[in-house]
Amino acid sequence: MEKILDIISREVMAAMKASGYEESYGKVTLSNRPDLCEYQCNGAMAAAKKYKCAPFQIADKVAAVLKENQMFEKAESVKPGFLNLTLSPGYLAGYLRQMEEDGERLGCKKSQAPKTILIDYGGPNVAKPLHVGHLRSAIIGESIKRIGKFMGHNMVGDVHLGDWGLQMGLIITELKERKPDLVYFAEDYEGEYPKEPPFTISELEEIYPAASGKSKEDEAYKEAAMEATYELQHGRKGYQALLGHILNVSVSDLKRNYENLHVSFELWKGESDAQPYIPAMVEKMKADGFAYISEGALVVDVKEESDTKEIPPCMILKSDGASLYNTTDLATIVWRMEDYHPDEIIYVVDKRQELYFTQVFRCARKTGLVGPETKLTFLGFGTMNGKDGKPFKTREGGVMRLEYLVSGIQEEMYKKISDNHTVEEAEGRETAKVVGLSAIKYGDLSNQASKDYIFDIERFTSFEGNTGPYILYTIVRIKSILKKYQAQRELPPQAQILPAHTDSEKALMLEISKFNGMMEAAFEEKAPHKVCAYIYDLANAFNHFYHETKIMGEQDEMVQAGFIKLLELTKKALELCIDVLGFEAPERM
Helix, strand or coil, X not given: CCCHHHHHHHHHHHHHHHCCCCHHHHCCEECCCCCCCCEEEXXXXXXXXXXXXXXXXXXXXXXXXXXXXXXXXXXEEECCCEEEEEECHHHHHHHHHHHHHCHHHCCCCCCCCCCEEEXXXXXXXXXXXXEHHHHHHHHHHHHHHHHHHHCCCEEEEECCEECCCHHHHHHHHHHHHHCCCCHHHCCCCCCCCCCCCCCCHHHHHHHHHHHHHHHHHCHHHHHHHHHHHHHHHCCCHHHHHHHHHHHHHHHHHHHXXXXXXXXXXXXXXXXXXHHHHHHHHHHHHXXXXXXXXXXXXXXXXXXXXXXXXXCCCEEEECCCCCECHHHHHHHHHHHHHHHHCCCEEEEEEEHHHHHHHHHHHHHHHHCCCCCCCCEEEEEEECCEECCCCCECCCCCCCCCEHHHHHHHHHHHHXXXXXXXXXXXXXXXXXXXXXXXXXXXXXXXXXXXXXXXXXXXXXXHCCCCCCCHHHHHHHHHHHXXXXXXXXXHCCCCCCCCCCCCCCHHHHHHHHHHHCHHHHHHHHHHCCCHHHHHHHHHHHHHXXXXXXXXXXXXXXXXXXXXXXXXXXXXXXXXXXHHHHHHHCCCCCCCC
């Protein structure tokens, strides 16, 4: 279904042409003065230069043509040459009826040329609990993936686990000190390794920080950890069996925590999965003349003549032959291209890593790991800060575990729900989980991804203002009205959305009509905050209409039925939007 703005532009372009001017001057935008009109065209201002006349002369002619068009209730020429446009209520109601007839997509077309887009988000390290620093990547990445799927693309999410390098050697070394008799440490062991892991997730999460602390104080311990890392990476069977246990235990816990956030991944690959691709990749870079030795390390130059700041070479191997994050990320691109042939790979990571990804992307292109047809996109996000403007911490000054943050917000929501009205504890707790998740996700996603923001629990959990709970409260209010109506009567078979009777009803209809254009823009710009802005405006428009209109008290059966159809469409638009943002609405609050 064509976007309403495109339809209006087409009509105004035709009027421009009929008036003797180039149709390109007829482009229409939303009005920046909604008190004066709904849409505007400023093309006469630019056309005046070409046609050597006053802008209002052009606007007058075009307005005269548009006044004959039944799409518009008003088409006015306003000096010095603006075209102010107001849609006719009948046309707008007809457009909404078409959206309704389209079913679950509300007139939003799927892409005619669907792409395979691999999206790298999450990025947790195994053997460590998720903390608040993992929140933005998970929430933003999940939302972009959902928006892409809604638009018809094949979106493949990869968690990209940190499961390689010194941290694995540290865990193995600490485990060896604590349980030296485990068969994994016996070099001459030839049997099958146990299927059950020799540790729980709680033990594993305690082992790593203990080992990390020791390595900073004990040089011999650190050497042992580096040796264990080397042996693991060079195929020692017992250590690789331990790695398998570490991954299984960690991934089970990570999945549980991500599921609580309504975040999921199609792929649970890690840095270790890229290792088999490294040797051939490195040899090809050498053979093709891209990689060379500099100060003992193997590097690839990635600077370009147009650079205004220094871009260092991309290091492929350290002087001791060890791989780095660069190596792993490049090898990961190799397997992604081999297995998925993506049209685009999106990396949702901290914006402070921009230089690093500039190096990796340039190296991948220069060495032919990706062709010109494959897009590599860095989507850098800002930091989540406390009220002091500094990165969010616990009261003790440490990094907060993500599950503690989530449970804290759920508790806050439960208190507010309990204070508002009597509710059974089980239902209240379940509702608090649903509404609490909306507070976290909407609080994050309503900000432009690249910007830092203040994580304000009190504001985010409020039922008023630009918050997730306010959006859910609006949906629940609509559900309540629909249930009351259904309990009293059935919709007449001929019920339909009618032309607006009041300004507030028309304002609601105008907001609904923007749905498909907004969703396209949110995908193209990878901007979940556009979805948030839309549903906040839509919720406000509905609540204004609700407070001004006696929906259940309306005496005219067909007018009331028209209201109900409009509410159903509003609810559907809101629910589609919160679904792509990654949360849902309860039945009541």
